[in-house]
Amino acid sequence: MSRKPHRGETGLTLVEVAVAVGILSLVLMALGGLMFQVSLQTRRSAALSYRSAATQMAQAWAEVLPWDSILSAVGCIAGTSGQLQYSRCATVQTLSAPLKRVTVVISATGNLTAPPETLVIDRAKPQSGSPFF
Numbered sequence: 045m046s047r048k049p050h051r052g053e054t055g056l057t058l059v060e061v062a063v064a065v066g067i068l069s070l071v072l073m074a075l076g077g078l079m080f081q082v083s084l085q086t087r088r089s090a091a092l093s094y095r096s097a098a099t100q101m102a103q104a105w106a107e108v109l110p111w112d113s114i115l116s117a118v119g120c121i122a123g124t125s126g127q128l129q130y131s132r133c134a135t136v137q138t139l140s141a142p143l144k145r146v147t148v149v150i151s152a153t154g155n156l157t158a159p160p161e162t163l164v165i166d167r168a169k170p171q172s173g174s175p176f177f
Contacts, residue, residue, distance in 0.1 A: 087156065088158075090126075090127070090156065091128060091152065091156040091157060091158040092158050093126075094125045094126040094127060094128030094156065094158075095125070095128060095130070095150060095152065095158040095161055097125045097126065098123065098125035098128060098130050098132070098150050098161075099150055099161050099163060101123075101125065102132055102148045102150055102163055103148075103163055103165065106134070106146045106148055106163065106165045106167075107165060107167075109146070109167075111167070111169050111170060114136055114144050114146065114167060115136055117134050117136065117146065118134055118135055118136055119133070119134065120132065120133040120134075122153070127154075127155075127156055128152055128154060128156045128158070129152070129153050129154030129155075129156075130150050130151060130152050130153055130154075131150075131151050131153050132148060132149070132150055133148070133149045133151070134146060134147065134148045134149075135147045139166070141169075142168055142169040143166060143167070143168050143169070144166070144167050144169075145164060145165070145166050145167075146163075146164075146165045146166075146167060147162065147163070147164050147165075148162070148163040148165070149161070149162050149163075150162075150163075
């Protein structure tokens with residue numbers, strides 16, 4: 045009992061399959077490139093977020109540093125913020141007797157890369173004496 049196919053019941057030809065596979069490969073290559081770009085942007089965004097956290101920590105450190113210890117803060121130290129490894133380098137300028145400028149540069153040193161960030165904090169010598177006078 046062989047059955048003769050009707051007009052619209054024929055199977056796929058090799059050419060149709062090849063065209064479909066070609067279109068699918070083009071779409072997958074485009075998606076692969078897009079996924080690569082997304083992963084690069086995600087990595088850059090993470091590095092910038094971690095650098096921002098390191099910058100906030102450096103600012104807090106420079107603001108609470110005791111006045112008499114400001115000159116001892118000159119130099120570089122290594123630190124981490126999340127997955128970002130960085131170096132924090134501080135310099136101090138004396139602008140006037142009661143005013144000093146602390147400059148802090150945060151530079152990424154590990155696998156995550158971000159451009160360096162520079163902070164400039166002006167510190168004034170606290171007034172001595174009783175706050176009640």
